[in-house]
Amino acid sequence: MSASRTLILCWLGLALLSVASVQLGNAGATLLMASAVLLAALGKAWLITDGFMEMRHAPRLWRGLLLAWPLAMAAGVLLALQFSS
Amino acid sequence: MSTSLELPDASPARHLPGDLAMWLFILAELTVFALLILTFAVAQALQPQLFHDGRQLLDSSTGLALTLSLLTSGLLAALAQEQVRQARARQGAWLLLAALLSASVYVGLKLGEYSHLVAGGLGMEHNTFFTLYWILTGFHFVHVLLGMLILVWLAERCRQRVYGPGNCSVLESGVLYWHMVDLVWVLLFPLVYVLN
Numbered sequence: 001m002s003a004s005r006t007l008i009l010c011w012l013g014l015a016l017l018s019v020a021s022v023q024l025g026n027a028g029a030t031l032l033m034a035s036a037v038l039l040a041a042l043g044k045a046w047l048i049t050d051g052f053m054e055m056r057h058a059p060r061l062w063r064g065l066l067l068a069w070p071l072a073m074a075a076g077v078l079l080a081l082q083f084s085s
Numbered sequence: 086m087s088t089s090l091e092l093p094d095a096s097p098a099r100h101l102p103g104d105l106a107m108w109l110f111i112l113a114e115l116t117v118f119a120l121l122i123l124t125f126a127v128a129q130a131l132q133p134q135l136f137h138d139g140r141q142l143l144d145s146s147t148g149l150a151l152t153l154s155l156l157t158s159g160l161l162a163a164l165a166q167e168q169v170r171q172a173r174a175r176q177g178a179w180l181l182l183a184a185l186l187s188a189s190v191y192v193g194l195k196l197g198e199y200s201h202l203v204a205g206g207l208g209m210e211h212n213t214f215f216t217l218y219w220i221l222t223g224f225h226f227v228h229v230l231l232g233m234l235i236l237v238w239l240a241e242r243c244r245q246r247v248y249g250p251g252n253c254s255v256l257e258s259g260v261l262y263w264h265m266v267d268l269v270w271v272l273l274f275p276l277v278y279v280l281n
Contacts, residue, residue, distance in 0.1 A: 003167050011160040018152045018274070022145050025279035029137070037275045044271040052163045052264045059099045062108065069115050073122050073272050080126035081280070084133040 010051030017044045034081050038074040045070030103258035111265045114228070118269045121224065125217045125276060132213055137281055139214030142207060144198075148278030151194050152270065155229075158187035159267040162236065162260045169248045169256055177256075178243035184263070185236045188229065195226055218277060225269060232266045235259045 021040040024033055046067060050056040055063040101108065129136040165180035202208070202215075209219040239259045242248060248256045 004164055007160055007163045007167065011156060014156045014271075015153060018149060018156070018271075021275055021279055022149050025145065025275070025281065029281035034280050037279050041271055041275045045268055048159065048264055048268045048271065052159050052267065053261060054102050057099060058101045062101055065112070069119065070268070070272055073119060076123050077126040077276060077280070080123075080130040084130035 007051065010047050013047050014044050017041075017047075031081060035078060038078055042070050042074045103261045104254055107258035107261055111261065114265060115269070118224075118272075121217075121221050122272060122276060125221055128213055128217055129280075135212055136214050139212065139218065140278065140281065142202075142205070143218075143278055145278045147194060147198055148274055151191055152274050154187050154190040154194065155267050155270050158184045158191070159264055161187060162263050165239075165243070166253065166256060166260050169243060169253050170250050172250050174243045174246045174248055177248070178240045181236050181240035181243060185233055185240065188233050188236065191229060192226075192233070195222070195229075221273060222277065225266070225273060228266050228269070232263045235262060 017040045021037045024036045024040065027033055049063075049066045049070075053066065055066050058066075161180050161184035165177040165184065168174070168180060169177040207215050209216050236259070239256055243256070
């Protein structure tokens with residue numbers, strides 16, 4: 001698959017996940033829904049990291065750092081939400 | 086006769102795009118944003134009702150439009166980089182200008198949202214939610230503006246055919262900065278507009 005085609009597919013995935021996260025947010029105010037919204041955000045962040053930033057071809061340490069950042073953010077937000085519920 | 090056993094490396098060599106300095110800068114920026122995001126999350130845990138009410142005053146469809154404009158801009162910048170790698174610098178310059186146009190939609194929408202909030206008395210001192218909203222989104226907005234300046238500069242350099250297939254590390258670094266702005270936003274968007 002050409003690089004441009006891969007980028008366009010990444011963008012499509014990002015757009016779909018963005019719309020889905022708004023729908024999930026409107027569906028209800030439960031911890032399960034919040035988890036789903038954060039999971040969608042994590043998927044988007046990883047698409048940007050591996051797709052747009054080309055970290056899938058980068059040294060493992062750098063790729064790991066970039067993939068870990070959104071994971072840590074989503075986990076932190078979820079943990080905070082759990083304490084408030 | 087060779088005495089050592091040399092195995093061919095089947096996997097392509099791993100390569101970090103852009104300059105190392107840009108990556109260190111990106112890591113520093115992500116650390117600052119991480120502190121802000123976690124501060125927002127902890128404040129929300131302490132005052133869930135206040136944050137719920139605050140979010141109701143924001144329009145999630147505007148948030149979605151902001152997201153789509155930034156993501157589209159990111160796609161166009163990535164496509165521009167791909168064109169330059171294939172020795173099509175002029176096409177790259179046009180795509181960077183298109184990325185800039187898409188980013189301008191973000192700026193227009195964000196300024197509209199800001200002026201609407203200010204007109205409604207929802208400034209930085211209104212409550213904790215809006216204090217953090219203004220700090221978090223304002224700090225990100227400054228990054229968007231800086232990224233747009235970088236895109237303008239890169240587009241001009243592409244127009245002058247400064248970059249080519251073997252010489253695009255600076256272009257990659259600039260485009261990486263722009264993707265970092267996207268990366269931060271995809272976490273800010275659900276946190277500020279969507280989560281309940």
